[in-house]
Amino acid sequence: MLMKFLLPLLLFAAISFAKPLVVYTGVYSVSEDKSLGNIKLFAPMFFEIFSKWQESNSLPFDLILETDAEETKHLAADPLSMAILVTRDDLQIEHFKRLGVTKTTQNLGFSVLFYQSRKTENGTVNTILAALPLNSYMSNEKPLSTSEKDPDRAVMTKKIADELIRNRFAKRVRKLGIDEIEIATECSEGECRVKDFKKKGLEIGQSVTLNTEQGDFEAYIVDAKGSLEFEENGAKELISSVGEAKGKASNLKGYSEETWQVVNVEITSKKAAKLFQNEPTQAQIAQWYSDFLSESGKAVLPPISGLKWTQNSMGYTEMILASADGDMEKFVMAPARYKVTLGFSGVANGVVKKNTIEEIWAYKIWLTNKTNNQKAKEEEFTTSKKVTVQSQEHREIDVFRDLLHVSVKKLATKGE
Incomplete structure (x- = not known):
């Protein structure tokens, strides 16, 4: 019992608070989506990856792993939490009879969520302050099983996840500035509010720490006026009697004011809808676009399209996520x-040149892009493929899928 008490204290003492404190809380998936059943495969995988990062001390913040997360949260003021949201885990197995080849394509999508938690009468609410989308897909000429127990699939999945974290996450997270900022409150008629909380890049649901002569008090911003709800009884009355208080909060630079998000993906082309009828194309487009937009340096929230977000009365989006332990939590x-709306408006292909040995096929895709209330703009993307006559299995969907991925990247990074 003594060691259980001493461990977080020793851990707390060892942390260098020259860096912000971030607590890693594990892996989550969309609770209603049965296709994301491999969350138990991801949980130990990401724990191992982040354990190595913790040891290397190469992050722009001090990372605390979930083992000691709850104890550490109570020892440090205003900590941020970090979790992995599995947004896509698609496995497509294709057989090429003439070549005798079975190709497996795996599409993985994650969002690294940075959030703060607060307890309410209806349970714990987790407010997302920033997100880093990460997506990749890999092909393997092996007949892999869709079962999470398949060792070949586990190796393939870990290879993709490790590459995403070591390379893309490592690059993007260093651009994530976590600053400690000063705040001030004003109190009247028994209510306390944070002055100009939106201008300071703070969000509803975010915690702040107020400093008084009687000690420090933690509170949460609960509405659009910046009103505060205090954790300790009597804290509001104490600060209200003074009329104001100063304090501190964590701000993620650039993430609260200039956020982007894919809110919808529409497939308006009947031919495209029929061609991709067996694939989660709308979700993939949303994930790919978010990933490439983040790569260009923009702050991107998890897409609403393709995930089961709902909108509450205050205009905020919310969703119930499931942890690897089976717990359900509200984010x-x-x-x-x-707000970005994307459209898949057309596909076309045909032979442009041929002889007795080979044919050259041209492929086209049309995509639309609209931000907020702007008029949608349509873009055309083209590629070609050389096909050897009567000696090669030729599936147009394979070419269109690759062209779609490249086209979404060009659309997201246009003008960069």
């Missing part, structure tokens, strides 16, 4: 400043 996020 909410503020509306993005830039």
Whole structure:
């Protein structure tokens, strides 16, 4: 019992608070989506990856793993939490009879969520302050099983996840500035509010620490006026009697004011809808676009399209996520400043040149892009493929899928 008490204290003492404190809380999936059943495969995988990062001390913040997360949260003021949200885990197995080849394509999508938690009468609410989308897919000429127990699939999955974290996450997270900022409150008629909380990049649901002569008090921003709800009884009355108080909060630079989010993906082309009828194309487009937009340096929230977010009365989106342990938790996020609607408006292909040995096929895709209330703009993307006559299995969907991925990247990074 003594060691259980001493361990977090020793851990707390060893942390260098020259860096912000971030607590890693594990892996989550969309609770209603049965296709994301491999969350138990991801949980130990990400724990191992982040354990190595913790040891290397190469992150721009001090990372605390979930083992000691709850104890550490109570020892440090205003900590941020970090979790992995599994947004896509698609496995497509294709057989090429003439070549005798079975190709497996795996599409993985994650969002690294940075959030703060607060307890309410209806349970714990987790407010997302920032997110880093990460997506990749890999092909393997092996007949892999869709079962999470398949060792070949586990190796393939770990390889993708490790590459995403070591390379893309490592690059993007260093751009994530976590600053400690000063705040001030004003109190009247028994209510306390944070002055100009939106201008300071703070969000509803975010915690703040107020400093008084009687000690420090933690509170949460609960509405659009910046009103505060205090954790300790009597804290509001004490600060209200003074009229004001100063304090501190964590701000994720650039993430609260200039956020982007894919809110919808429409497939308006009947041919495209029929061609991709067996694939989660709308969700993939949303994930790919978010990933490439984040790569260009923009702050991107998890897409609403393709995931089961709902909107509450305050305009915030919320969703119930399931942890690897089976616990259900509510996550909410503020509306993005830039809402993106994407469209898949057309596909076409045909032979442009041929002889007795080979044919050259041209492929085209049309995509639309609209931000907020702007008029949708349509873009055309083209590629070609050389096909050897009567000696190669030729599936147009394979070419269109690759072209779609490249086209979404060009659309997201246009103008960069």
